[in-house]
Amino acid sequence: MHNLTLLSEAEKNRVELDKQAAYSVWQVKNGKKGYEVFVEVAGNIDDDDEREFFEQAVAKYKIKMGVA
Structure with a gap:
């Protein structure tokens, strides 16, 4: 498990972008x-x-979720 508060702002932003991509x-x-x-x-x-x-x-995420 990772403590996200220890990440740099850039790394935190990438985590957020990844979440936005998955949600989209x-x-x-x-x-x-x-x-x-x-x-x-x-x-x-x-x-x-x-x-x-x-x-x-x-x-x-398109590949993982089977979205063409």
Whole structure:
């Protein structure tokens, strides 16, 4: 188990982006939102590296959750 409070701000932000990616894919899988949710969330991320991290996390969770 990890103590998330010990992470740097950048690492905490990546954890949050990963959670947002997982939740976005879950929403699409369960018909709560359409695929536009990925563009919407990514569009709210100013930093290019963070946006790329989010998009990679979305791809990871699409595979894990069986979302095409």
